[in-house]
Amino acid sequence: MNAPDRRPVLLVRPDGNERDAAALDTHGIASSIDPYLQTRACDDPMPARRLVGLLSAAGAQAVLVITSPRTWGHLESAAGAAPLERAAATALNQGLRVFATGRGTLDTLPEALAARAETAPNAKALVALLNDTVLPQIRALPMPVVEALAILPGSLIARAELPEGLRAGGWRVLQLPVYTTDSRPDTPTSVGALACGAHSAVLLRSSSAARALARFAGPEGIGAGTRVLGAGPTTSATARDLGLDVIECTCTEPTALAAEVARVLGAPDTGWRDGGEAPDELGPDHPSRSPGVANSPLLRAARGERPERTPVWFMRQAGRSLPEYRAAREGIGMLESCLNPPLAAELTLQPVRRYGVDAAIFYSDIMVPLKLAGLGVDIVPGVGPVLDHPVRTAADVDALPELPDEALDPIREAVRLAVAELGDVPLIGFAGAPYTVASYLVEGGPSATHEHTRALMRTSPEVFDRLLDWVARADTAFLRAQVLSGASAVQLFDSWAGRLSEADYLVHAQPASGRVLRAIGRFGVPRIHFGTGTAALLRAMRDAGADVMGVAADLTLARANDLLGGRTVLQGNLDPALLSGPVEAIDAALEQILTEGRLAPAHIVNLAHGVPKDADPQVLAHIVDVVHDAGAEKGE
Template identity: 45%
Template sequence: MSVSLNLFDDSPFLAAANGRKHLHTPVWFMRQAGRSLPEYKAIRGSGSILEAIKQPTLSAEITLQPFHRYGVDAAVLYSDIVVPPHAVGFGIDVAPGTGPVAETPFRSLADLQRLRPLEADDVSYVIETVKLLVAELPTSVPLLAFAGAPFTVASYLIEGRPSRTYQNTKRMIHLEPELWHQLMDRLVQHSVTFIDAQLTAGARAFQLFDSWAGSLSNADYREFVLPHSKKVFHQLRELHPEVVGIHFGIGCDHLLESMYEAGPRVMGLDWRTRIQSARARLGSDLVVQGNLDPALVLAGSQAALAGAERVLDDNANHPGHIFNLGHGVDPTTDPTVLEDVVAFVHEKTRIEES
C-alpha cells in the first residue's frame, strides 16, 4: 500500500490521533519510563517518586530512556497523578510497593481547605522538565502530558491508599453528594491547570487517566463523575483547541459510551474491549489506543507478538489506531520484549511513500 506525500507532514502519533495514515502505526506504552528499565534503576536513587519528579534534569532523562531504548513514537512525561494534591500541600505521597498514601484522608468539608486550588507555579519543576524535553525530542515524537481524572484522584484522597472496594468514596458520593461535587470541582481545577501547564510548556497531546472509574455503575458514573470529566475536556479544548485528548480507564467496557461522551478525541481501551466492538458502539471513525494485555508481555516475546498481531488484526488497518498496552507496563517486564513489540508493530504496519 502507498500513500501520498502530503500525509507525512506530522508525527505518526499525531497523524493516528487525528485519524490519518502515516508511515506506520505509532506505539507508546503507559508507564514506559520507570521500574522495568535497568537504566532507570541505575539513576533513580532512593526516596519517593514525587521527590524525583521535582528534579527536572533527572525527570527528563528518565522520560527519554524508553524513547532511546524502544524507538517509541511518543514520550510520556515521568510524573504521577497525585503531583497536584501533593504540590498544594495536601499530605499525600507514593509509597513503594503500595501506591498513593494520604496521611489524613479527605473526609469532611474542612479537608477542602487543605486542598487549595492549584497554580502553575506550584508545579514549576514539571514545567521546567517539559521545556527540557521539548528541546531534546525530535519534532516527530510528541511529548504527552497527563493527569489523573477527578474521580480517580478523589478515590486516593478519600480512601487514603489504593482500595479494592472504594467504600469510603462511594459512601461520600451517596451520603454527602454536595461535598462530593465540591471536591470534584476542585479536582477539575487541578487537572485542567496541571495539563494546561504542561501543554503551554510544549507538550502536544494529553491523557486523562481515570484508572478506577470501572468500579462504578454506569448510572453512578453518569451522575457523579461524567459532568466533571466533561469539564476537564471542555476547558482544555477551549485553551488548546488543536490538542488531542485521550481518555483511559481500567475495566470500563460498561462505561465506554459515557466516557467517550466526556469529550476525548481518542478512547484508550484496556485488553478486555475489542477494537471492533468499540467502533461498532461509538462510530466507525473512532480513534482508539490500545490494547495488548500486559500479561502477554510478561509471558515473553512469542506470546506478546502473537497478541500484538491479534490487536492489529482487530484494528483492520484503520488509520485511527495508537498501539499501546491495555494497562501500564509491569515493573517486572523484560524490556527486550517491548523492544520486539515496537519493532513488530512498526514493520507489520509499515506503508510505502509514493
C-alpha cells in the same frame, strides 16, 4: 441566597454536545452527555450519488451549502470519498462557490473545499449572505440566463428556515437528504437518573430530541425539580405537544444559550473557569506546530489519519523496567523524582532512546498536583499513594488549598528540558482523572472496595461533586502547564472509574472529567482518555471529550470500535500479562490487535495498562519492531 444547583444538565444530542458543555462550563454549570439520538445514513443512497453528477456539471451559477458537521461523512459513505472529491474539484474549477455554517462544519470538509469555503454563523445569516450578496453577483455574470442553483445536501428532517429563505430570495433550491436523526435503539442509561432527579435540567436542541425524551422518559419520567429546556420555538412547541413541561430558550448559539440556561438555573454570571487560553495561545513555536511533530505518526493517527506506520508507545512510567531507570532513581522517592526537572526529563526520554517509540509520556504521577497544592501525600513503596489526612466531609473539602501557579514551575521546566531533546517525537502530557484522584483523597490510600468514596458519593453527593470540581481545577492547571511548555497531546488516566455503574459515572465522574478535557481541548492538542475495566463506560468516557479512546484488556478493539460507532480513534490494547510469556503469544496478540485496529478511523498501539516493573526491555523493543514493521496497510 440559595446555594447553586450542582446537579448536571443532561445533554442528549447525537453529537456536538461538547460546544454546549464548554459554554455551560463558563457559568460553573456541570453537564452530563448521554445521547438519546443517533444519526444514520438514509435508506436511499441515490441523493448522495446524484450529488456527484451535479457537482461535475455545476458552474458559477451554483452554490454548495453544507450546514452540518455530519453531512460530508455521510456523503462519502454513500457516494465514495474519491468520486466525491473529484467532482468537487471539477466544480470548483468551473466556478462553484461553497458555503458552510460554523467552524465545526468547515473543519469536516476536504482540504480543497475548506480552503475555498465561505462561512456564516447560522442559517439566518447564510440566507442573508446568499440572497443579498451572492445572488446579485450570479445574476450579473456574463452568461446565458440561468437559474441560480443552491445545492443543499443534509438531513432528511432538516429545518425549513434555510431552503424556504433561499426560495423566497429567488434561488432554485435542490435538497438532497443523505442522513437522518432518530432515537437510539436502546434505552439510555441516564433515564433512571433523570427520574430520580439527579439532573438539574435536560437540554433539548431539536424536535427529534424532544421526541426521544418523550419516548424514553415521558412527562412522568422526569424528576421533581428537573427542568426541560427547549432551544428555540420549534423544539419547544414539539416538546409541549408531547406533554413535556418545557421552558423555552430564545437562543440556539451555544454561548448565548448557556447564558439563558444559567439564568433559568439561577447560576452566577461568573463561576468555575477553565483558564481561557485559546489554541492560538500556543504560538507558532510550540512543538505541535512544527512540521516534524505535527506530521509525526502519533499526532496524525490521533487526528484520525492513517500514517505510513502504526504508532506505538507505552503508557505511564514507560521506562520503569529499564536498568538505566533504576540507576537514575536509586535512593530517590517517586514524587521527589517527578519534581526534579532534570531527572523527570531524563526518565521521560529513556523509553524513546531505548525503544524508538513514537511518543514520550511525561514522567509524572497522578499525585503530583496534590503534592504541589500542599497536601501531605507520599507514594509508599509496595503500598502506593498515602494521604496524611483523608478528605471525607464538607469541612475537609472547604479546607483544600488551590494549586498555586508558581508551584507548577518544576513541571514546566521538566517538560521544556524533555521537549528540547525529543526533536520530532511528540510529548504526551499526563494526569489522573478527577474520580480516581478523588477516590485516593477520600480513602486516604489504595482501597479494594472504595467504601468511603461510594458512601460520600451517595450520602453527600453535593460534597463529593465539590471535591471532584477541586480535582478538576488542579488537573486542568497541571495539564495546561504541560501543554503550554511543550506537550503536544495529553492523556487523562482513570484507574478506578471502572468500579462505577454507568449511571453514577454520568452523574458524577463524567462532568468533572469533561471539564478537564474540554479545557485542554481549547489548545487544539489531541486528548486521550483511558481507564481500566471500563468496557461499560467506553461511550460515556468518549463523550466526555476524548479524541482517542484507550482500550483496556476487558474489550477487544473490534468490540470497542462497534461500541463507539466506528468514528473514534482507538489506542491499545496488548495485555501486559502477556509480556512475561512466550514471544509467539505476543506476536499472535499483536497480529489480532493490528488487524482489529484497522477497523477504526486510526489506531495507536499501546498496552492495556502500564508497563510492569519487571517487564523485559527486549520484549518491549520487540513489540515496537513488530508494530513498525507491520505498517499501516488496511486489511480487506
